[in-house]
Amino acid sequence: MRSIRTHEPGGAYGKVAAVISGGSCVVEIIKSGGWLMLPIILCSIVAIAIIIERFWTLSAARISPRYTLGQVWTWIKNNELNAARLRELRLASPLGQILAAGLVNSKYGRAAMTVSIEQAASQVIHDMERYLNTLGIIAAITPLLGLLGTVLGMIDVFTEIMIQGTGNANALAGGISQALITTAAGLCVAIPTYMFHRLFMRRVDTLVLNLEQESIKLVDALHSDRRVEVKEIGNP
Template identity: 50%
Template structure:
């Protein structure tokens, strides 16, 4: 690994940093977007009780909002049960957008990593080619070691950039789809709670 970093030159440092950061984001998002984290079973079990309860107090609402994304959306449903339809819809949609924003945390950074690491690899390729031509200008084709170093830099940085970018892009697409799926789940749970409040839904 050390030899590879040395062969790739200084551009291997930002590529390595991107790889570590990307891996950390993947692990964090995989943990944060678990179904049990988005809609905790203990909260789901309280659905009928919450539908029959009076409007939440401010401390209870804050506690529920910080509990989970489902808690944030349900807190908006419960806090606006006595408001007009337009105000209620606006508050619930706002809570849903905030929950979606929280679930999308760090995904822009992951997408940026997927986009820039191939460019860093390409920059390393260009730097390696410049090094080769500079060697040829100074020493002709006689300095095989210097030529090999330039070729190695070009190949190693390109390969390293792609090795980081491809998994990052796959993870970025996967988590975006997962956020959309979790958002639909929250919407369904919000509608279900509203139906129970109105007495339209069956337990």
């Protein structure tokens, strides 16, 4: 944190006053916050990149297309399920990857098919949860980085008070305001990051439930005494 020397027109008070009055740019705000603003900004960039990527990746249409199970059942009924179809299914979507794993081992019975589906599903779930831990870590550490910046800034403020005394209230207020910039920045990053982290975790839970339901439909259709109609298979 910078010193709050009262005799310098461009000191902390002047910078903070310029920020508050709207006369300063974002660069000046970052400079006023000190070097700890850099890791906070880096965390914000990483968080934005993860949020955009996860929004694209965790769409229901991409993970579990509505038509997939109905198409598989049509191939089975028409005796068109072969290696080429399985490869096409596996590459089409995460749901297709799970169903293809089960179909490969369906001839060995319900238990073998279920185990294959569970193994493929574990990999799919791992992929869906990718980067979410990083998002949670960013939400947790950015307020701490901001608080650390504030603590260091307050140390500077009280050091100046020891040297110069408390005669200049404006300089003292400016130094405290400068010290609080990092805390505000850390919270501005942490709050939306935490919200998106919880949103994505909930979305993953919903998608996993849907994948499980679709897989159970296929297992029941191939290894169950209950007659399953094509319309029932095709329902999401």
